[in-house]
Amino acid sequence: MDSMAVQEFSRTLFNMRPDIALSLVQTIFLSYTRHILSHVTVPCHIIQSMKDLAVPVVVSEYLHQNLGGESIVEVVPTGGHLPQLRSPDILIPVLLNHIRYSIADLE
The missing domain is CATH 3.40.50.1820 (Alpha/Beta hydrolase fold, catalytic domain)
Incomplete structure (x- = not known):
């Protein structure tokens, strides 16, 4: 968890607007393929x-x-x-x- 890539990914993930995060999660978990x-x-x-x-x-x-x-x-x-x-x-x-x-x- 010390790598710069993980830290940057975490930073961008936690800075995501809640409405966009919710839409992304719904797309991932409600997509049935x-x-x-x-x-x-x-x-x-x-x-x-x-x-x-x-x-x-x-x-x-x-x-x-x-x-x-x-x-x-x-x-x-x-x-x-x-x-x-x-x-x-x-x-x-x-x-x-x-x-x-x-x-x-x-x-």
Whole structure:
């Protein structure tokens, strides 16, 4: 939590106007898109934090099982919903691996 990125994200989050924050939360939590997952046919690399209180690991497994194309799930050993801010040292190698190789190479 000491990184500048996390501090800046927190600052902007807490400075958000309440009406905009409410609209954003409603959009996130009231959007129901499960019925269109089967239409997503591009290969997907799903990267999931091991301890994400907002989105548990079962959600990434659900996506993996219900997407219309090939997918792979990689659970990274970090916590939080924004691993790119909290643990970039863990996430960057995972992202580079996914950029370099196709899903078929990772399975």
